[in-house]
Amino acid sequence: MYFYLILERKRGKTMLYYEWKKILVKKGTKMALLVLAAVLAATCYFAIHDVYYVDDNGEHVYGLPAISRLREMKKEWSGPLTEEVIEKVIAENRRINDTKEGRADDVQSSNIAYGWKLGFHDIYYLLMRSFCKFREADYYKPNSLMPEDARYFYGNRVRSLQEWLEEPEQEYRFDDEERAWLIGRYEAVETPFYYDYADGWKQLFAFASTVIMLMMLVLAFVCASIFSGEFQQKADAVFFSSCHGRGKAVAAKLGAAFLFVTVVYFVTVLLYSVIVLGILGADGADLPIQTNHVSWKSLYSLTNFQQYLLIVFGGYIGTLFFSLLTMLVSARTKSAVLAVIVPFFILFLPSFVGGADMFWVDKVLALMPDRLLDMKQCISYFYLYRVGGRIAGSLHILPGLYSLLSVLLFPVIYAVYRRMQVK
Amino acid sequence: MELKIENVTKTFQKTPAVTHLNYTMENGVYGLLGLNGAGKTTLMRMLCTLLKPTEGRILCNGADIFRMGADYRKLLGYLPQDFGFYPDFTVKDYLMYIASIKGVHKAVAKKRVGELLVRVGLTKAENKKMRKLSGGMKRRAGIAQAMINHPEILILDEPTSGLDPNERIRFRNLISELAQDRLVLLSTHIVSDVESIANEILLMKEGELVHAGSPEKIIADIPDKVWKLSLGREEAVSCARQYKTANARSTPSGMELRILSAEKPHPEAVEEMPGLEDVFLSYFGEKAGEDDAVL
Ligand SMILES: Nc1ncnc2c1ncn2[C@@H]1O[C@H](COP(=O)(O)OP(=O)(O)OP(=O)(O)O)[C@@H](O)[C@H]1O
Numbered sequence: 156m157y158f159y160l161i162l163e164r165k166r167g168k169t170m171l172y173y174e175w176k177k178i179l180v181k182k183g184t185k186m187a188l189l190v191l192a193a194v195l196a197a198t199c200y201f202a203i204h205d206v207y208y209v210d211d212n213g214e215h216v217y218g219l220p221a222i223s224r225l226r227e228m229k230k231e232w233s234g235p236l237t238e239e240v241i242e243k244v245i246a247e248n249r250r251i252n253d254t255k256e257g258r259a260d261d262v263q264s265s266n267i268a269y270g271w272k273l274g275f276h277d278i279y280y281l282l283m284r285s286f287c288k289f290r291e292a293d294y295y296k297p298n299s300l301m302p303e304d305a306r307y308f309y310g311n312r313v314r315s316l317q318e319w320l321e322e323p324e325q326e327y328r329f330d331d332e333e334r335a336w337l338i339g340r341y342e343a344v345e346t347p348f349y350y351d352y353a354d355g356w357k358q359l360f361a362f363a364s365t366v367i368m369l370m371m372l373v374l375a376f377v378c379a380s381i382f383s384g385e386f387q388q389k390a391d392a393v394f395f396s397s398c399h400g401r402g403k404a405v406a407a408k409l410g411a412a413f414l415f416v417t418v419v420y421f422v423t424v425l426l427y428s429v430i431v432l433g434i435l436g437a438d439g440a441d442l443p444i445q446t447n448h449v450s451w452k453s454l455y456s457l458t459n460f461q462q463y464l465l466i467v468f469g470g471y472i473g474t475l476f477f478s479l480l481t482m483l484v485s486a487r488t489k490s491a492v493l494a495v496i497v498p499f500f501i502l503f504l505p506s507f508v509g510g511a512d513m514f515w516v517d518k519v520l521a522l523m524p525d526r527l528l529d530m531k532q533c534i535s536y537f538y539l540y541r542v543g544g545r546i547a548g549s550l551h552i553l554p555g556l557y558s559l560l561s562v563l564l565f566p567v568i569y570a571v572y573r574r575m576q577v578k
Numbered sequence: 579m580e581l582k583i584e585n586v587t588k589t590f591q592k593t594p595a596v597t598h599l600n601y602t603m604e605n606g607v608y609g610l611l612g613l614n615g616a617g618k619t620t621l622m623r624m625l626c627t628l629l630k631p632t633e634g635r636i637l638c639n640g641a642d643i644f645r646m647g648a649d650y651r652k653l654l655g656y657l658p659q660d661f662g663f664y665p666d667f668t669v670k671d672y673l674m675y676i677a678s679i680k681g682v683h684k685a686v687a688k689k690r691v692g693e694l695l696v697r698v699g700l701t702k703a704e705n706k707k708m709r710k711l712s713g714g715m716k717r718r719a720g721i722a723q724a725m726i727n728h729p730e731i732l733i734l735d736e737p738t739s740g741l742d743p744n745e746r747i748r749f750r751n752l753i754s755e756l757a758q759d760r761l762v763l764l765s766t767h768i769v770s771d772v773e774s775i776a777n778e779i780l781l782m783k784e785g786e787l788v789h790a791g792s793p794e795k796i797i798a799d800i801p802d803k804v805w806k807l808s809l810g811r812e813e814a815v816s817c818a819r820q821y822k823t824a825n826a827r828s829t830p831s832g833m834e835l836r837i838l839s840a841e842k843p844h845p846e847a848v849e850e851m852p853g854l855e856d857v858f859l860s861y862f863g864e865k866a867g868e869d870d871a872v873l
């Protein structure tokens with residue numbers, strides 16, 4: 156019996172090996188992987204080139220040469236972001252504004268002044284978020300602040316949310332319980348924040364969704380022909396008339412596809428992370444995400460590293476789900492073209508119906524699988540749902556929902572494909 | 579090994595491809611003859627569980643083959659008419675893969691692939707990509723693929739079509755070698771392919787089995803008689819229009835015809851011994867008048 160099991164396992168492995176090989180030897184796969192490599196290279200370049208500082212002549216210096224200088228400038232402000240530090244930032248900002256360069260109208264001078272502010276520019280942005288209204292972003296707002304305003308810095312976060320919730324427009328969007336829940340989430344974020352140079356994470360997050368989304372399309376392209384390929388290559392008759400053709404051979408196909416998606420996904424994400432963090436530095440992994448001004452309003456108490464894990468694993472579940480969906484269509488319709496349209500369709504669905512500008516439509520769209528490819532966006536969503544009587548954000552729902560659906564898709568694809576007739 | 583086809587019908591969107599077919603096969607070589615569109619491929623696909631019959635059932639030693647599933651397919655070797663493969667696989671990889679999905683253990687498969695490559699003469703091409711093989715080599719890879727699991731039921735759909743005469747003869751010999759101790763069903767519309775190797779001939783027309791039996795029996799049962807007749811050119815042409823003509827050969831004095839007809843077509847006609855070709859024509863042939871291509 157034990158011997159038999161080993162033999163069975165071995166045979167499964169042989170099938171898996173050849174299915175894996177079938178995927179890899181295809182021209183389409185090789186091309187797709189080249190495209191992915193190009194996308195990765197381009198994204199890494201942009202993520203790094205995006206970083207800059209301004210030299211003494213007011214010239215922007217981008218990319219590699221800028222990194223150490225910018226890092227040095229920001230490191231001067233690292234530490235707990237207390238009221239005193241905020242006061243100092245406001246004062247320093249005012250001081251620079253009052254210099255000759257700060258008051259000048261010409262581009263060069265104002266660039267020079269801007270360059271002086273780069274060290275605390277992240278904090279400047281946080282001031283903008285804190286002192287503007289909830290749905291407002293006035294870049295110049297911090298210039299009007301006085302050092303004594305510093306004491307409102309953290310309190311503003313909760314206060315502006317409260318004000319926003321009291322607007323008549325929000326009346327029908329949130330009930331009392333949800334309001335209380337939202338405020339509770341805000342209050343749960345620990346203050347004062349710790350501040351540090353974290354441009355590595357910032358840039359990593361900024362381009363992660365591009366990498367993941369394009370990777371999903373590339374993988375879906377490859378997956379689209381795995382099941383329909385048997386028919387297109389007319390290998391279906393031999394396949395389905397073989398002993399395991401309506402059983403283990405189908406499972407091996409699924410297994411190979413799963414492995415391919417998983418390996419390509421994690422290798423790509425790992426390469427992307429290592430390159431960007433390796434060059435820009437991984438400092439600031441433990442910072443709360445709210446120290447990055449784009450996440451200032453987030454409901455979630457997460458560190459940069461936790462957000463990274465969410466983006467990576469959310470992206471993986473999303474990519475896997477899309478790949479499986481593509482394979483289901485491919486297995487059912489025998490058409491790779493139809494199959495590859497599916498992810499595009501879902502991806503562009505929000506741009507068709509999202510224009511309706513209705514809260515409930517957006518709320519439904521926030522649960523679509525493409526959101527998993529951009530978890531950072533979900534982290535800033537304010538759509539609330541009830542799951543078993545409890546309030547949850549889309550961030551709470553998406554990973555579990557689509558993990559479950561993905562797990563369910565495996566047997567569905569298996570069942571659909573093994574019943575195919577060869578006409 | 580007994581394969582029993584019971585009242586099998588397959589209809590594609592109302593067009594019947596196979597209708598109420600009954601037949602029982604045992605070990606031996608069965609030649610399935612029929613014109614294009616007769617339903618040969620459809621029948622074979624059903625025998626390979628690739629298509630479900632609209633009606634009727636197929637039994638293997640008394641058990642429904644669709645119920646048997648993998649247990650039945652384990653016994654099966656199939657070379658499809660439109661034989662496809664994985665173009666980027668090498669011949670060896672291809673055969674090893676097919677062995678794996680046919681449930682042949684890896685160690686056994688390695689040995690078997692080696693043997694079969696020798697047998698079909700592809701040893702030198704074992705590391706060639708499938709896409710680089712010639713038509714004949716592909717067919718041979720196809721036969722090797724079908725044989726890899728020592729099938730008890732071997733189904734070959736037009737295995738010789740598109741092969742040159744030498745290759746065709748080699749193929750025929752290969753098949754007759756492989757035919758021992760198993761059930762082989764092979765389809766063709768070329769009579770000479772099966773004439774010498776088939777124990778039984780099945781004649782299929784428009785989805786129905788019009789006749790079946792040993793070549794001798796089928797020849798003996800021929801509904802027409804075969805006549806040889808030499809005539810002047812003009813008379814020969816008009817005669818060929820009236821009767822099914824197996825052959826028309828120009829001679830210095832006119833034409834020599836081989837005619838199929840129940841009664842004597844001409845006072846000068848001489849009766850000849852019928853062959854399998856004549857049987858084929860007798861069932862499937864048209865009078866030359868309906869098909870000028872003969873002349
Ligand atoms: N998938 C299909 N859908 C619709 N009709 C089909 C299909 N397959 C076969 N047919 C029809 O069924 C009939 C029998 O076709 P089949 O391919 O079985 O003939 P065949 O004897 O193998 O012919 P050939 O000698 O050309 O290979 C034909 O009329 C064909 O048009």
Ligand SMILES: [Mg+2]
Pocket residue numbers: 618619620659735
């Ligand atoms: Mg056919």
